[in-house]
Amino acid sequence: MTATRVAALSALEPxxxxxxxxxxxxxxxxxxxxGVxxxxxxxxxHGDISLADGFVEGETLECWAHGSAFSLCTGKPLNLPAYEPVPVYEVVIDGDDVLIDPAVTKDLS
Known part of the structure; x- marks a missing residue:
């Protein structure tokens, strides 16, 4: 699989x-x-909830439903009730294009 354009960098809001x-x-x-x-x-x-609907603070993304925050760098939950990490994918910026390949996760070992 190859990386897919998912958004324009200029369209993303901080x-x-x-x-x-x-x-x-x-x-x-x-x-x-x-700007990362x-x-x-x-x-x-913890539940079948979209994290994109949550709250970004620093390098964390918090689930709006139950408050579990996940590290954007490692995918690890930083508090309960979640205890399992989410996958973290490599991001490539090519000009104004944001590219992601869902088959390529970051090696966090």
Whole structure:
């Protein structure tokens, strides 16, 4: 699989997330306040809730339903009730294009 264009970088709002789907994989794309674009699995591991509807603060994305916050860098939950991480995907910026390949997750070991 190859990387797919999911958004224009110029269309992303700081400290907010959008939900995209590539080949059935739901991904939350986030532009943090430092201008870094992150891509993590969009479904909260505590419940079947879209994380893109949540709240961005620093390098975290908080689920609006139950308050679990996930690290945008590692995908790990930072508080309960979630205890399982979400996948983190590599993001490529090519000019104004944000590209993601859902088959390529970051090696966090």
């Amino acid at each position: 400290d907010s997330a959008i939900r995209v789907e590539i080949d059935g994989v739901a991904i939350a794309v986030v532009l943090d306040s430092n 674009v992150h891509a993590i699995g969009d479904t909260c591991t």
